[in-house]
Amino acid sequence: MTTDAHHAADTFDYERALQRCARGDRMALQEIYRRESRHLLGVVLRIVRQRQQAEDVVHDAFINIWSRAEGFDATRGSGRGWIYSVARNLALNAVRNGAREVSVDEETAEALEVRQAMDAHSQTVDAFALNASVGRLNDCLARLEPGRRNCILYAYVDGCSHGEIAQRTQTPLGTVKAWIKRGMHTLKECMG
Structure with a gap:
């Protein structure tokens, strides 16, 4: 990616694109798709673990993004x-709906539990409780060693694959996987 292309990605206005949707x-939806579909597929694939199902989920996600954009x-x-x-x-x-059909490994199960806890907290109506939950998550993240914290953020916020994280951090792939697994376990315990 050239410096100009990278800079253009940094300045993309997602809020405006959603308003246009x-x-x-x-065209706004196509721009979002062009920029994010690969990363979204990576995030979804780590959750559902089956390529075809992940592609279906990403397809459905873009339909939802299109149909629910006015609710953003x-x-x-x-x-x-x-x-x-x-x-x-x-x-x-x-x-959740196809639990019998989808094989979920231990790492994904832990990630799902943390994600579900985060989702439950984000759906809280009480602003004080929400702020307290976000504060607790930030405290838990702050307790992690920086390398592990960064790997988790790259994976679950930026949607990077383990290989992409290894490249970004100049860390062996096995180490990245171990850091994410241990870091997610620590976060799960901390969020208790």
């Missing part, structure tokens, strides 16, 4: 974050 501008509220979070939460929620629902 809400007004029926299909910039005062409650970033546009990119909202896009990822739509995809993650659909992936979690797919795993």
Whole structure:
């Protein structure tokens, strides 16, 4: 990626693109798809663990993004974050609804539990409780060794694959996987 292309990605206005989707501008949805579909697929694939199902979930996520764009509220979070939460929620629902059909390994199960706890906290109506939960998550993240914390954030916020994280951090792939697994276990215990 050239410096100009990287800079252009950094300045993409997700909030404006979602507003355009809400007004029926299909080009805005195509721009979001072009920028995020690969990363969303990585995030979803780590949850559902089956390529075809992950592709289906990403497809459904873009349908939801299109149909629910007018419900996006910039005062409650970033546009990119909202896009990822739509995809993650659909992936979690797919795993919950098809639990007998989908094999979930221990690492994914732990990640699902942490994600479900985060989702439950984010759906809290009480602003004080929500702030306390976010504060607790931040405290738990702050307790992690920086390498583990960064790997978890790259995986679950940026949607990077383990290989991409290894490249970004110049860390062996096995170490990245171990850090994420141990870090997620520590977070799960901390969030208790």
